[in-house]
Amino acid sequence: MGGFEIITDGLMKALQIIISGDPEILAITALSLRVSLTATILGALVGIPLGFLIARSDFFGKSIITTLINTFMGLPPVAVGLVVYLFLSFSGPLGFLRLLYTPEAMIIAQMILTFPIVCGITISSVMSLNPKLKETLTSLGASPFWEARVLLNESRLGLITGIIAAFGGAISEVGAIMMVGGNLLGYTRALTTAIMLYTNMGEFATAIALGIILLLISFAVNLFLTILQSRSKVKRTI
Amino acid sequence: MSSAGSKKILIITAIVLIAAIVGGTAYYLNVTANANRRLIIATTTSTVDTGLLNYLKPYFDNKFNANMTWLSLGTGQAIEVAARGDADVLLVHDRVREDAFVASGNGTMRATIMYNDYIIIGPPNDPAGAAGANATLSMQKIRDAGLTANSTFVSRGDGSGTNALEKRLWTKAGITGYANASWYYSTGSGMAATIRVANEKAGYTITDRATFYSLNSTMALSLVIITEYDGALLNPYGILQLNSTRYTNIQSDLGTSFLLFICSNEGQALIANYTINGRQLFFPMFGNPESIGLPSENSTVTVINNMLKARGIQ
Numbered sequence: 215m216g217g218f219e220i221i222t223d224g225l226m227k228a229l230q231i232i233i234s235g236d237p238e239i240l241a242i243t244a245l246s247l248r249v250s251l252t253a254t255i256l257g258a259l260v261g262i263p264l265g266f267l268i269a270r271s272d273f274f275g276k277s278i279i280t281t282l283i284n285t286f287m288g289l290p291p292v293a294v295g296l297v298v299y300l301f302l303s304f305s306g307p308l309g310f311l312r313l314l315y316t317p318e319a320m321i322i323a324q325m326i327l328t329f330p331i332v333c334g335i336t337i338s339s340v341m342s343l344n345p346k347l348k349e350t351l352t353s354l355g356a357s358p359f360w361e362a363r364v365l366l367n368e369s370r371l372g373l374i375t376g377i378i379a380a381f382g383g384a385i386s387e388v389g390a391i392m393m394v395g396g397n398l399l400g401y402t403r404a405l406t407t408a409i410m411l412y413t414n415m416g417e418f419a420t421a422i423a424l425g426i427i428l429l430l431i432s433f434a435v436n437l438f439l440t441i442l443q444s445r446s447k448v449k450r451t452i
Numbered sequence: 453m454s455s456a457g458s459k460k461i462l463i464i465t466a467i468v469l470i471a472a473i474v475g476g477t478a479y480y481l482n483v484t485a486n487a488n489r490r491l492i493i494a495t496t497t498s499t500v501d502t503g504l505l506n507y508l509k510p511y512f513d514n515k516f517n518a519n520m521t522w523l524s525l526g527t528g529q530a531i532e533v534a535a536r537g538d539a540d541v542l543l544v545h546d547r548v549r550e551d552a553f554v555a556s557g558n559g560t561m562r563a564t565i566m567y568n569d570y571i572i573i574g575p576p577n578d579p580a581g582a583a584g585a586n587a588t589l590s591m592q593k594i595r596d597a598g599l600t601a602n603s604t605f606v607s608r609g610d611g612s613g614t615n616a617l618e619k620r621l622w623t624k625a626g627i628t629g630y631a632n633a634s635w636y637y638s639t640g641s642g643m644a645a646t647i648r649v650a651n652e653k654a655g656y657t658i659t660d661r662a663t664f665y666s667l668n669s670t671m672a673l674s675l676v677i678i679t680e681y682d683g684a685l686l687n688p689y690g691i692l693q694l695n696s697t698r699y700t701n702i703q704s705d706l707g708t709s710f711l712l713f714i715c716s717n718e719g720q721a722l723i724a725n726y727t728i729n730g731r732q733l734f735f736p737m738f739g740n741p742e743s744i745g746l747p748s749e750n751s752t753v754t755v756i757n758n759m760l761k762a763r764g765i766q
Contacts, residue, residue, distance in 0.1 A: 304537030304701050312701060314538055315492060315523075398521040399509075401490065411524070414644045415501050416670035 224422025250384035257328030265336025286330035292389030315396040323390040328380035339372020493522040494539035497642035500524035528611030537699035541707035542692040546613035561693040572679035574656035598635025604655035609638025662733035
């Protein structure tokens, strides 16, 4: 079978799967979405406030911390997976939590990947705000919460970019979730790990079909976020 | 933002959130732990890639009201994962490390349950002239042709059982220093992935027969069998019960159930009946390791047979 045939076969198969609603593939897709969306949201919940704090305060070692976070934006997923595995393993320090080979373990591993991305982009977008904005707020006697609200609102474009980048990294990543999820059938099998499995079994068309489904999901989520982003352009709080 | 108060609030919110998530998940898992009949088998890529475990799953699940799942790893990683207490039962094929696993107290019982055999595969024109029924001789010829840049060898290089056998064959053929040779590629991947590399490079490799047939049925390979039916190429699979005193977290009862199931007449018959394109891939041999020249396992076999009777499985 030639390369093109396999890809066209994969396209047909993807269509077939989507139309027929194969329950196994649907479960795999739902798991991928659940894990990566949760990891992105959690990463943002921690990353945005922390990034904002770092950007708005002056302290010794700020540039080193910022550099570190920027470096962690490129963490290798498989290395993160190995470290999280060693922690969650029965013989590891957090083994008592019994989290290994669960979707929750996959979320933890992916959150370690998404957090620095959101945090790093938050730092740069908050720091690139016009300094006059802050001066104005201070002269108006704005409370810290009011100030944070206005500044975060002004950096919305950047924050959403961070979330988009984090989600893209999470949904397409295979190394970390393979290691801590174990690719267990009907439980921790995600789109990317299933693609690897089907490739190993020589079922290339199914693997391509899953790849196409992954792209479609990614497209849908990004479409939503991009609409959010373009709307935020016209809104002003000040 | 300058106020220390709101900083504190933000940090506390973050901590509370993380704590709630971790705590909630742990609680949820504890609650559902008992209702959960999920068996995790640490096994090699060959039993997964050939579809054997997928085929056995419904039979085991129905009989034991279980949910059978597996980690598809190289034998090296599978044994390491089991040694850390991260699986319920171990199904691998590397006798030396299996025995070491039991000797170190990580495992409490080991039985040979089935075998398939390894084959040396290569390009149909056989540039090394390695065809025949003597694996050692084939390895020598592949090396010789490699030295004159007429052949390449593709190795798993991943510490798997297949990789261990390959190393034993090189040693038997008196060949050293192959790992750095220009005709030698080490993929560091699973069996099917390695066959695909050999296929692309028109090189030789060693594979278990089952993976070769099953991959050949899903994608047309250009490689053919070069050497087969040498006693040195037999590939026995062992099942290992893990030490439940050491690994208090594991589903040891389910693990034992799987061991008994696969040793039972029913399990052995299922293995024998598993075919791809009409070819039998695995040959059951529980209780009769002597049939392929392995040492007797009479004491273990007696223990397992008694357990099978005691639990009313057969």
